[in-house]
Amino acid sequence: MSRQPPVRYIDRTKAQYDALGYGSYSWAHNPEPPPIAALPRPLAELRLGVIATGGVYAAGQTAFTFKDDLTYRAIPSDTQTAELRATHFAYDLTDARQDINVVFPIDALRTLVADGLVGELAPQLFTCMGGIYSQRRVRDDLAPALVQRCQDDEIDVVLLVPV
Numbered sequence: 468m469s470r471q472p473p474v475r476y477i478d479r480t481k482a483q484y485d486a487l488g489y490g491s492y493s494w495a496h497n498p499e500p501p502p503i504a505a506l507p508r509p510l511a512e513l514r515l516g517v518i519a520t521g522g523v524y525a526a527g528q529t530a531f532t533f534k535d536d537l538t539y540r541a542i543p544s545d546t547q548t549a550e551l552r553a554t555h556f557a558y559d560l561t562d563a564r565q566d567i568n569v570v571f572p573i574d575a576l577r578t579l580v581a582d583g584l585v586g587e588l589a590p591q592l593f594t595c596m597g598g599i600y601s602q603r604r605v606r607d608d609l610a611p612a613l614v615q616r617c618q619d620d621e622i623d624v625v626l627l628v629p630v
Contacts, residue, residue, distance in 0.1 A: 471513045473517075474515050474526075475522030477494070478573075480557075480581075480598075485489040485509065487534070487556075490619070491504055493496070493602075495602050497594065502610060506579075506623075506624060507623065510585055510586070510587065510621075511583055511584055511586055512580035512586045513585065513587075513622045513623035513624050514586060514587050514588070514589050514620075514621060514622050514624075515576065515580075515585050515586070515587070515588055515589060515622070515623070515624055515625075516589040516591075516592065516593070516617050516620065516622035516624070516625040517571070517573075517576070517588075517589070517592040517593065517594075517625065517626050517628060518532075518586075518593045518594070518595070518600075518613055518617075518626075518627050518628070519570060519571045519593070519594045519595075519624055519627075519629075519630075520555045520572075520594070520595055520596065520627035520628065520629050520630050521553055521555060521558075521571055521594065521596070521597065521598030521628065521630040522553050522630075523540070523542065523551055523552070523553050523561060523563075523567060523570060523571040523594040524540045524542070524551070524552055524553075524554070524566075524594065525542050525543075525546050525550050525551055526550045526551075526552060528540050528610070530552065530554045531554050531555070531595075531596045532596075534556055534598070534600070535596075535600055535601065535604075536595075536596040536599070537596075537599060537605070537608055537609045538595070538596075538597060539593050539594060539595040539613060540593070540594045540595070541591040541592075541593055541607065542591065542592045542593070543591060543592075544573075544588040544589060544590060544591065544592050546573075548568070548573060549573065551573070552564075553567060553570060553571075553603060555596060555597065555598070555630065556598065557597060557598035557630070558630055559591070561570055566629070570628065570630055571592075571594065571628065572628065573592070575617055576588055576626070585611065589617075589620050589622045590620055591616070591620055593613055593617075595609060595613070595614060597629060597630045598630075602630060623628070627630060
C-alpha cells in the first residue's frame with residue numbers, strides 16, 4: 468500500500484487566499500500555549516457540544532455567504548443527517564455533500580452517546596464558516612457569541628471540528 472504525502476495545508480491556504488485576491492494571509496500566532504483544563508467528571512457524565520467550521524447548516528436555515536460570514540448556525544442535535552447541508556468557499560464540498568459526517572461528525576457522536584462513552588449531546592450544535600479572514604472579528608465577535616451560547620446551554624466540553 469503506497470502512502471500519500473501529507474497535505475501542505477499552509478501552502479494550499481496561502482495559494483487559495485492569493486487566488487481569491489485577499490492578499491497575503493497572516494497566520495495567527497499565540498505566544499503562549501492554550502491552557503489545558505481537566506474534565507470536571509468522566510466524559511460519560513458530561514454534555515458535549517460541537518463547534519464546527521465546515522459551513523454546515525440544516526435544511527430551512529440560511530446558507531453561509533461566500534466569504535467572511537461571521538454568523539453561526541445552531542443545529543438541533545436531533546436533526547436528521549439527511550437534513551444537513553454544507554456550503555463553503557475554501558474546500559471542495561464533494562465529500563461533505565455525499566456524507567456530512569466528514570465535516571460534522573454527528574453520527575459518530577450519536578454512537579458515542581448510545582454506547583455510553585459520552586453523557587449526552589448538547590441540545591444545539593454550532594457551526595460557522597471557516598476561513599474568515601479577519602482574526603480580530605472572530606476573536607471579538609464570533610468566538611464570544613459561541614462561548615455565550617455554550618454557557619447558556621450548560622455545555623461541559625466542546626469538540627472543535629476545523630475544516
